[in-house]
Amino acid sequence: HRLICVLKSSPSMGATIKRNEITGEIFIARVIHGGLADRSGLLHAGDRIIEVNGFPVDGLEPEQVIQVQARSHGTIMFKVIPMTERAVHNQTMLYVRAMVDYSPQQDPSIPCADAGMSFRKGDVLEIVDQSDALWWQARKLPSSVACAGLVPSSNMLKRKQREFWWSQPYQPHACVQTCDSCSSALCCPYEEVVRHQRHPEDTHRLLALVGPSSVGVNELRRRLIEMNPAVFFGPIPHTTRAPRGYEESGREYHFTSREVFDNMVYNNRFLEYGEYKGNLYGTSIQSVKDILINGKMCIIDIEPNAIQAVRTHELRAYIIYVKPPPLERLRESRRESLITTNYYINRPFKDEDFQEMEDSARKMETHYGQFFDHVMVNNDLQDSCVQLLTAVTRAQDEPQWVPSGWIRPTPE
């Protein structure tokens, strides 16, 4: 036996306990990293607790044991039998980006909801303990709190997603909020990431703007290029349209036949493509690479469904989400602006346009928010340009969390 004295500085011990249903013995199930028990260095997972403050605990319900320790102030005395053969887990730190939202308060399967940690899609988590197959311990980054929280392991989360998927509309696993259209999230609820600083000799990261229609991504992109045309470039699109008098292939567009275009589509050469007034237009992967190889920065605007195509080892896209400001600010800032629609060439913005923009923004955030590296609000155009310039400079020159596969490519 060993007597252990812990100074109680917070209401929670930072440990979970369990009872052996056959013998009634009480054990420490897990010690939360950075919590009271962990910092004391004296209590470990697997230790058997015999007494708390002189109170024998064998046969008690775990809740009763918690009540005993909760009553004490100042110090708590534990009489324990240390686990002799403690499994030593030699782990390298794992960092992941959450692809789903998670709320422990809505999760009936978590061993202790108070020890749980909620997270939102896009959050970067430091996994400090993976020794349990079902429940990991993690810290949210950037973190100021020392104490870790319980989160479902990758396998556990996948299981929850599957159950969530099959159980609609009953939703017993409302704790996991994922989007049904993101099949990628279904196979990988946590994306492994590493902190990476681009080497000055590496090509730049592709800068990709996404946002609801008419929010101003095209305007921002155009202005950024205008501010520094020696640095920022937009890729030259392909089109099947006939060139106009002044146009030169390879300057305004790469003019191609429909046959060549179809072939490129078939061979996945386009990041995105579409039809406009009977002609095909597309942005090829090669046109982006041409700019990057020349040491320049490439800036494009894409539809959200092209995000997956640019998040590759080769292009290492930095995704900037351009968000509309609240309705009053939209009305104010767009008073003089014209919207381009399919029906009229240009006309002033209407309230319905703003409403549509906000609805579409909300959907985009729900479905693709986990991929946004940076979020900016396009309120005042001048301010937005400055913000964008700062963001893209940081993206290239400061360390960022990127999928680990980009840095240490794994054979697929």
Ligand SMILES: Nc1ncnc2c1ncn2[C@@H]1O[C@H](COP(=O)(O)OP(=O)(O)OP(=O)(O)O)[C@@H](O)[C@H]1O
């Ligand atoms: N911050 C702003 N303040 C005022 N007007 C703006 C602002 N940002 C963009 N605009 C104007 O809004 C209109 C739509 O912008 P833009 O063409 O860039 O939209 P978009 O996001 O590219 O849309 P789409 O994807 O539908 O082409 C343009 O007339 C543009 O000048």
